Amino acid sequence: MLNTSSTLKGIYTSKKYHNCIGNRQTAVTTTTKQEHYKMSIYDTVTARILADMKTAQSAGTNWVTGFSVPKNATTQAHYRGINHILLRAGHWATYKQWVSIGAQVKKGEKGTHGIYYARKENAEKQVSMIPCPFVVFSADQVDGYEIPALNEHERSIVPEVLINATGAKIEESLTDRAYYSPSMDYINMPSLAQFPSSDDYYSVLLHELSHWTGHKTRNNRDQSQEKEKYAFEELVAELGSAFLMAHLGLSMPETPRPDHAGYLASWIKALGNDNKFIIQASSQAQKACDYILMSLEQAQKVA
Numbered sequence: 001m002l003n004t005s006s007t008l009k010g011i012y013t014s015k016k017y018h019n020c021i022g023n024r025q026t027a028v029t030t031t032t033k034q035e036h037y038k039m040s041i042y043d044t045v046t047a048r049i050l051a052d053m054k055t056a057q058s059a060g061t062n063w064v065t066g067f068s069v070p071k072n073a074t075t076q077a078h079y080r081g082i083n084h085i086l087l088r089a090g091h092w093a094t095y096k097q098w099v100s101i102g103a104q105v106k107k108g109e110k111g112t113h114g115i116y117y118a119r120k121e122n123a124e125k126q127v128s129m130i131p132c133p134f135v136v137f138s139a140d141q142v143d144g145y146e147i148p149a150l151n152e153h154e155r156s157i158v159p160e161v162l163i164n165a166t167g168a169k170i171e172e173s174l175t176d177r178a179y180y181s182p183s184m185d186y187i188n189m190p191s192l193a194q195f196p197s198s199d200d201y202y203s204v205l206l207h208e209l210s211h212w213t214g215h216k217t218r219n220n221r222d223q224s225q226e227k228e229k230y231a232f233e234e235l236v237a238e239l240g241s242a243f244l245m246a247h248l249g250l251s252m253p254e255t256p257r258p259d260h261a262g263y264l265a266s267w268i269k270a271l272g273n274d275n276k277f278i279i280q281a282s283s284q285a286q287k288a289c290d291y292i293l294m295s296l297e298q299a300q301k302v303a
Helices: 031-059 082-087 095-100 159-166 198-212 227-248 260-273 277-302
Strands: 017-021 024-028 091-093 112-121 127-138 170-173 179-181 186-190
Touching: 031 082, 031 112, 031 127, 031 260, 031 277, 082 112, 082 227, 082 277, 095 127, 159 198, 159 227, 159 277, 179 198, 186 198, 198 227, 198 277, 227 260, 227 277, 260 277
Parallel strands: 170 186
Antiparallel strands: 017 024, 091 127, 112 127, 179 186
């Protein structure tokens, strides 16, 4: 959480875009159709995440569990941002990609939607980023594929090495409060012994470290205490923690923190009112994750 005693942000439009489905591109020239198309993608994704949140709320569980780093089975590229949330874990590929490596999607299997952004430029040289859907199938849904063993570069990062590489000021106290103070630019953490497990400890510390990336000298996010902006920042930090825990090979706790219920209720309300809320939050969370992982990469270069 952000320290409440301290002072705590896209979609472009154009006159022409392409409806990206498979390898076909169908030109659409009306702005109304463009906006409707975007909304339908955002509505679909938001509905999926909203259902996950409501299920977790009813069960009293954490909605960001079961994460590792999902990757494409043919390119080995990691799925990022909103696609990390939608796919969560494992190896994925489109139908054609599975066929290209000798695998076959099982009969009757249904694909999972993701989003990518296509860069479009109109006659006036104005650039638009257009959301396009894609459909993938997991390795569990195909025959003829074995998940390869991890190579040395993919093995888990030591949590303390990553955290120390950021250079963040972290103060341990005997209180039970964990928070990041934007005005003082430091993180306050209870001791590891005060948590049920090391995974609980690191999930909270990485949540606060994700807040830390929002400082004006880093990713410069709006960290005000205005209610909707506060809820957005908390979602960014929660997703940032989940992404980083996945990179560390750690598990998000099944039981949510005491303050989680209130946050979850605010996120459900926000998603119900804004179908871009989760996509924008996941984008900022990915930037937070990238910033922290880049700190480690830079530290290793210096060493």
